[in-house]
Amino acid sequence: MKIRKIEIRDFGNIYNKTVSFTSGLNLLYTEKEQERKELQAFVETILFGRTEIPYAGILWFESGGRKYRLTRDLHGEVPYSELLCEDDGALLDADHISESKIALGVSEAVYENAICISPLKGNTGAEIVRQVQKQMTDFQTTGDCSVDPGRTVQRIKMTRKGYQVQVERRKKADEKEKKKISSQISRLRKEIRELEEQKSQIGEQENAFRMNEESNGYQLLDERISDLERNKRFLIAAMCLTVMLGIGVAVFLGMELNATIPAALAGIVGVALFMAETNFEMQTVRELEKRKRMRVRWLSRQEKLKGGRSGVEEELLDKNTELSNLTEELRSMEEYAYLPLMEELEIDALNLAMERIEKLSDRIYSQTGNQLVQTMSEVLSGITRGECRELLVDDEMRISVDVGDEIIPIEKLRLITVEQIYLSLRLAAGELLCGSEKLPVIFDEMFAAFDPERLKTAVCWLTDNGRQVIVSTSRKSEAEMVQQC
Amino acid sequence: MIRFIHLSDVHLGAVPDRGCPWSHEREEEIWETFRRVIAGIRKNPVDFLFIAGDLFHRQPLLRELREVGELFASIPETQVFLVAGDHDYIREDSFYRSFSWPQNVTFFASEEQTCVEIPQKQTFVYGLSFEQPEIRTPLYDECRPVNKPGFHVMLAHGGDVSCCPMDFTRLAGAGFDYIALGHSHKPHMVSRDRIVYAGSLEPLDRNDLGKHGYIEGTYENGSVKLRLRPFALRSYQNLVLTVGPDTTQYTLEEMLRNEVMKRGGRNIYRIILQGRVSPDNILLPERLHALGNIVEIMDESCPDYDLEELYRQYRGTLIGDYIKSFDKEGMTVVEKKALYYGLQSLLSAKVLTGGRKRL
Numbered sequence: 001m002k003i004r005k006i007e008i009r010d011f012g013n014i015y016n017k018t019v020s021f022t023s024g025l026n027l028l029y030t031e032k033e034q035e036r037k038e039l040q041a042f043v044e045t046i047l048f049g050r051t052e053i054p055y056a057g058i059l060w061f062e063s064g065g066r067k068y069r070l071t072r073d074l075h076g077e078v079p080y081s082e083l084l085c086e087d088d089g090a091l092l093d094a095d096h097i098s099e100s101k102i103a104l105g106v107s108e109a110v111y112e113n114a115i116c117i118s119p120l121k122g123n124t125g126a127e128i129v130r131q132v133q134k135q136m137t138d139f140q141t142t143g144d145c146s147v148d149p150g151r152t153v154q155r156i157k158m159t160r161k162g163y164q165v166q167v168e169r170r171k172k173a174d175e176k177e178k179k180k181i182s183s184q185i186s187r188l189r190k191e192i193r194e195l196e197e198q199k200s201q202i203g204e205q206e207n208a209f210r211m212n213e214e215s216n217g218y219q220l221l222d223e224r225i226s227d228l229e230r231n232k233r234f235l236i237a238a239m240c241l242t243v244m245l246g247i248g249v250a251v252f253l254g255m256e257l258n259a260t261i262p263a264a265l266a267g268i269v270g271v272a273l274f275m276a277e278t279n280f281e282m283q284t285v286r287e288l289e290k291r292k293r294m295r296v297r298w299l300s301r302q303e304k305l306k307g308g309r310s311g312v313e314e315e316l317l318d319k320n321t322e323l324s325n326l327t328e329e330l331r332s333m334e335e336y337a338y339l340p341l342m343e344e345l346e347i348d349a350l351n352l353a354m355e356r357i358e359k360l361s362d363r364i365y366s367q368t369g370n371q372l373v374q375t376m377s378e379v380l381s382g383i384t385r386g387e388c389r390e391l392l393v394d395d396e397m398r399i400s401v402d403v404g405d406e407i408i409p410i411e412k413l414r415l416i417t418v419e420q421i422y423l424s425l426r427l428a429a430g431e432l433l434c435g436s437e438k439l440p441v442i443f444d445e446m447f448a449a450f451d452p453e454r455l456k457t458a459v460c461w462l463t464d465n466g467r468q469v470i471v472s473t474s475r476k477s478e479a480e481m482v483q484q485c
Numbered sequence: 486m487i488r489f490i491h492l493s494d495v496h497l498g499a500v501p502d503r504g505c506p507w508s509h510e511r512e513e514e515i516w517e518t519f520r521r522v523i524a525g526i527r528k529n530p531v532d533f534l535f536i537a538g539d540l541f542h543r544q545p546l547l548r549e550l551r552e553v554g555e556l557f558a559s560i561p562e563t564q565v566f567l568v569a570g571d572h573d574y575i576r577e578d579s580f581y582r583s584f585s586w587p588q589n590v591t592f593f594a595s596e597e598q599t600c601v602e603i604p605q606k607q608t609f610v611y612g613l614s615f616e617q618p619e620i621r622t623p624l625y626d627e628c629r630p631v632n633k634p635g636f637h638v639m640l641a642h643g644g645d646v647s648c649c650p651m652d653f654t655r656l657a658g659a660g661f662d663y664i665a666l667g668h669s670h671k672p673h674m675v676s677r678d679r680i681v682y683a684g685s686l687e688p689l690d691r692n693d694l695g696k697h698g699y700i701e702g703t704y705e706n707g708s709v710k711l712r713l714r715p716f717a718l719r720s721y722q723n724l725v726l727t728v729g730p731d732t733t734q735y736t737l738e739e740m741l742r743n744e745v746m747k748r749g750g751r752n753i754y755r756i757i758l759q760g761r762v763s764p765d766n767i768l769l770p771e772r773l774h775a776l777g778n779i780v781e782i783m784d785e786s787c788p789d790y791d792l793e794e795l796y797r798q799y800r801g802t803l804i805g806d807y808i809k810s811f812d813k814e815g816m817t818v819v820e821k822k823a824l825y826y827g828l829q830s831l832l833s834a835k836v837l838t839g840g841r842k843r844l
Contacts, residue, residue, distance in 0.1 A: 048797075096797075107800035142803035149803070151834035156826060166771055173504040317578065318547045325498070325543040333503065342783060349822030357827055360806045433801055 002062045002468045003043060003440055009056040009073075011045070012038040021470060023062075024463045028442075028472040029479040036474050040116065040442060046072050048108050049081060049095060060086075070094060109144050114430030118444040120422055125415045132422045133410065136376075137397045139429055140369045141361040149361050153354055160350040163343045170341055174333070181330045188323045195316045202309045206302075218302070221295045228288040235281040239274055246270015368432055375428035376421070382465070383427075383458040384420055391421065419449050423458065440468035445475060452481045487606060487636055489533040490526065492699035493667030494685035495519050496572065497549060499542035501689050507753065507778050514718045515687050522686070522699060522716065523556045530562040531701075532606060537667030537683065538570025538615070538642030545573055550584045558587035564603060565590040569614035570642040570667055571649075581614075593640070596620075598628055607635035611661070615642065620649040630660045636704045642667040644682075656680060663702065663709050671695060678709045687717045691755050691780045694721050721753050721780070728760040730789045734768055738776060745777040753778040761789035764829055787825045795828070804831050 007018045014035060019028070030036045044050075046059045049072065056073040067086040072094070073079070081094035120131050134148070141149050246267055254263035340348075377391040380401070390402040399410040399421065410418060423446070430439045441462065447455045459482070462469050471482045497519060501511040526534060541549065557565045567590065575581045575594065586592050591601050593612035600611045609631060613624060620643065630637035639661045643649030648668055656664060657676045664680040670693045672684030683700045685693060698716030702709055726740055737758075745754065756773055770782045792808055799805035811824040 107802070107805060108798040109800070109802045109805065113802070144799070144802035144804065147803055147831060148834045152827075152830045155830040155834055159826065159830075162771070170504075177504045314547065317580070321544045321546055321578070321580065325546075328543055329500075342781060345819060346784070346822065349819045350826050352819060352823035353827030353830070356810055356823065357803070357807060357831070360803055360810060364803060364806070 001439055003470070004060040004062055004067070005058075006039070006042060006046075006060075007058040008039075008042055009058075011042045011055040011057055012053070014038050014042070021468065023468055025459055025482070026468070026470045027479055027482045028470055029474070029476075029482075031474055031476075033474045036472055040444065040472055043442075044108070044111060044116070046070060047111070051079060068092075110433045113139070113144055114426065114433050114441075115439055116442045116444060117423065117426045117446055119419070119446050119448065125418070126411070128415065128418055128422075129410050132418055132425065133397065133399060135422070136372070136393070136399065136425050139425065140372055140397075141365045149357065152357060156350050156354045156357075160347055160354075163346045163350070166343045167341055167347065170343065171337075174337060178330060178333055181326055181333070185323060185326050185330065188319055188326065192316060192319050192323065195312055195319065199309065199312045199316065202305055202312065206305055206309075217298055218295070221291055221298060225288060225291045225295065228284055228291060232281060232284045232288060235277055235284060239277040239281060242270055242273045242277055246274065372425075372428055372432060375431050376424045379424035379427045379431075380421060382461040383424060384417075384454075385457050385461075388417065388420070391424070416449060416451070416454065420454070420458070427462070438465065438467045440470060442470045442472055445473045445478065447471065447473075447478050447481065448475060450481070452484055455481050456484070487533070487608065487704040488531040489535060489638075489702050489704070490522070490531050490699055491535045491537065491663075491665040491681065491683045491702060492522065492686050493537035493642070493665070493683045494539045494570070494670055494689075495536070495687075496539055496542040496685060496689055497553070498545075499689055502691075502753070502780055505778075505780060511687075511719075515689075518687050518716060518718055520556065523560060526560045526563050530560060532564065533608070533610070533638075534560070534563050534565045535610075535638065535640055535665040536565070536567045537640045537665045538568050539572045539667055540567065540569075541573035543572060544576055544579055545581065547580045547584070550580050554584070554587055554590070557590045561587075561589050563589060564606075566593070566601070566610045566612060566638075566640060567591070568593045568612045568640045568642060568667075571615050571618050571620075574615035574618050576616075596624070598624070600631060609633065609635055609637045610640065611638070612640035615649070619647050621647060623650045623652060625649065626652045626655050628656075628659060628661075636663075637661045638663045638665060640665050640667075644668055653680060662704060662707070665700075670697075672697065672700070672713050674711075678711050681711060684713075688719070688721045691721050691753070694723060696720070719749075719751050719753060719778075721755070722748060723757055724748070724754045725757045725759055728758055728762045728768070728786050730761060730763040730766075732760070732762055732768070733766050734772070737768055737770075738773065741773055741776050750777060753780050755780055756782045758782070758784045758786040760786050762786050764788040764790065764832065787821070788829050790825070790828060804828070807831060 002023050003021050005018065005020045008014045009016060012034075017039075019039065028036060028039060030039075042055070042057060043059065045053075045055065046057055047070070051074060054074040056075055057071075059070040061068055061070070069082075069084045069086055071080070071082045071084075073081075083092040083094035084090070085092060120128050138144065138148055246269065250263045250267040250270065252263075253259045253266055373391060373393050380388045380391050387403065388401045389404055392400045392402060392407065394400070400407050401410070401413060401417065401421070410421065413421075427441065430441065433439075447458075450458070459469055459471070471478070473479055473482075495515065495518075497516055499512065499515060500508055501515075502508050540553070545553075569575050569579075569581055569592075573581075581592065581594065584592075591610065593599055593614045596613055596616045598611060598613045600609055602609050611628060611630070625639070625641045625643075628639060630639075637660065641649075641651065641656075641664055644651045644653075644666065645668070653675050657680060662679075664676075666675065666680060666682045669682045670685040670689060672682060672695075674681050681700055684697055686697060686699060688694070688697045696713065696715040696717070697720065698714045700711050701714045702711040724741070724744055726737065726744070728737060732740075741756065745752075748754075754777060756770070756779055758768075758770060762768055768786075770784050773779055773782055796805055796808045796812075799808070807827055808824070811820060816824070
């Protein structure tokens with residue numbers, strides 16, 4: 001591809017200007033920096049059909065052995081674009097020119113990487129070395145010197161970290177809730193155990209009232225009370241009988257037999273017997289009262305135990321229900337925990353993005369990695385006229401150069417050689433990105449650090465290799481050097 | 486005229502949005518709203534209160550039943566009819582089985598359909614309760630009202646595959662004057678003024694959007710008239726915030742603040758971010774959680790990139806390849822998000838070479 005001519009009707013501050021280019025070395029020199037930049041920008045803008053600013057102009061170029069004319073005018077309400085093949089007069093699609101074979105599939109990124117080459121910006125030599133090293137690594141893994149896969153992945157990881165923190169926080173909150181329920185469950189279990197103990201104590205107390213399986217305390221008391229009542233009744237009967245017998249025997253002996261003394265003795269015996277029986281009867285009554293009191297006490301205790309037992313049973317059932325409800329709640333919380341959080345969705349997306357970038361980057365590296373080094377090596381050797389024989393890159397992407405008698409790491413090379421390595425990187429990128437047809441190369445004040453000899457060597461090598469070279473500069477010294485070539 | 490209230494899915498004892506700051510307040514509010522319903526009936530008694538299942542969120546505790554029993558006892562002029570649903574089904578050891586309800590309460594205590602007649606109101610109420618959490622057989626489809634004149638009401642719970650499926654067409658033709666349904670938390674009519682889901686009294690989770698309350702109805706001369714009475718203390722709302730290229734974190738927060746102020750600070754919101762944001766403006770949606778009762782944030786926004794244009798610009802490089810690798814029909818949400826995350830990171834990590842700036 002070669003740029004033949006540009007005609008700017010208006011673009012920025014440029015009006016009605018025509019610039020022609022040869023297929024070899026061209027110098028685009030103007031002291032006005034702004035004008036020069038605009039001329040360069042015009043080529044890119046018209047080629048890619050950018051629409052941010054209104055402009056009008058024509059670009060003549062050659063591609064694949066055919067000549068084309070690209071006209072664009074963005075001043076009208078409907079932008080006008082026309083791509084004409086001057087060889088056969090065919091009108092082609094001017095809107096997607098960068099995708100077509102005409103422009104060799106050059107995208108803006110490729111244009112930026114391979115066509116327009118600016119010097120590296122750096123205050124110190126070490127800084128420049130670092131940049132060369134980095135751009136080479138970046139190009140090998142991204143196909144674009146300006147894309148930094150390391151920073152990209154780092155950035156994704158940072159975003160992911162943010163979401164991971166949120167997920168952690170959510171999970172901690174859930175965990176806290178679960179713990180709360182678990183501790184409620186433990187408390188309930190403890191209470192249930194205590195209630196069961198209470199229930200068994202009540203059972204034991206109830207058992208304590210029972211002497212054997214057939215009879216219980218209440219029955220024994222009842223039997224005893226019946227015995228005592230029977231005894232009481234018997235004693236009362238005996239007392240009555242004693243009184244009657246005593247009186248009867250005394251009256252009979254005294255009145256019928258006139259035996260006063262026996263009668264008196266019989267009376268005394270009767271009285272003594274009566275008193276003894278009375279004593280027994282009083283004891284029996286006391287015992288009976290005592291047993292009756294015991295029975296009342298027993299009954300009330302029995303009632304109390306019964307009440308207590310049913311209260312405990314009710315409470316136990318309530319607690320067990322609460323326990324099963326909480327267990328159910330905990331189970332449903334655990335089930336719920338399996339559902340993905342919104343943040344986890346974001347993490348999945350970030351992981352996918354990272355995986356995809358790494359995979360694509362590996363693919364680019366496998367496609368361009370070694371080839372880049374090889375092409376760079378060839379270019380470097382060409383533009384230094386064999387001074388640098390070979391460019392070497394180790395596993396850690398450290399660059400060194402074989403200068404014939406020794407291999408010098410990039411850090412120890414002269415700054416001009418580093419610049420040459422950088423130039424070879426950009427030129428090699430162009431070779432790799434655009435295949436067989438050579439792309440033009442626009443040097444944007446690239447040779448400020450070059451001496452005339454080196455500049456000449458580089459430019460001649462490029463033109464000899466069939467590449468159109470446009471040296472764009474506002475520096476007089478650089479322009480003079482180019483003119484000498 | 487017969488006046489009645491139909492409510493369902495009160496879910497007493499539920500703790501909505503566990504882990505959120507308002508969760509326990511909501512637990513109390515569910516009870517509070519139920520008490521307010523009863524207080525309203527006490528002030529302005531209705532003839533019947535129909536509760537179509539899931540009065541409790543889980544197995545009722547005895548103390549809870551006592552409290553509810555006392556509340557029902559405080560409205561003696563109203564006859565209360567109650568069935569147990571799939572959440573508070575009558576387990577073998579359930580207190581439902583032994584609890585003594587006040588005189589004005591009829592609890593349908595078995596899975597067999599029974600009918601209760603209230604002669605003074607010429608009303609027949611039919612109902613059955615769940616005895617297991619899952620019923621897959623249709624228990625209501627064969628139900629028919631008794632052949633007597635009057636107001637025939639059926640209380641039914643369920644309506645989906647695992648929860649007593651129903652053939653609503655058959656039910657509509659069964660001859661009931663009103664079928665009070667429970668289970669679905671969204672109030673809606675299955676058949677106009679005849680088969681109605683009252684919805685949950687209070688919304689219980691982020692999916693329970695819209696109005697919640699109870700159904701107030703009248704029956705007169707053979708026709709039923711109904712209206713939904715919104716009664717919930719709060720509502721769950723989806724709040725869509727449309728962001729644009731000019732939206733910054735500050736404007737986004739202001740937008741949310743204003744919306745929350747307009748719609749009510751007590752309500753609970755699910756934020757949905759939509760639109761296209763400027764790739765240069767970093768938005769932190771998680772910071773929105775602090776600006777109200779925000780239960781969830783769904784970020785559906787994406788950076789304002791012209792993918793076609795970007796592909797054209799970066800074809801042949803990693804960025805171009807990356808865009809192309811996602812170029813397919815029917816991308817999943819994760820893939821779509823991944824595309825934008827990766828692209829944003831690749832572009833923002835781009836070193837501008839030679840002072841040149843891309844579009």
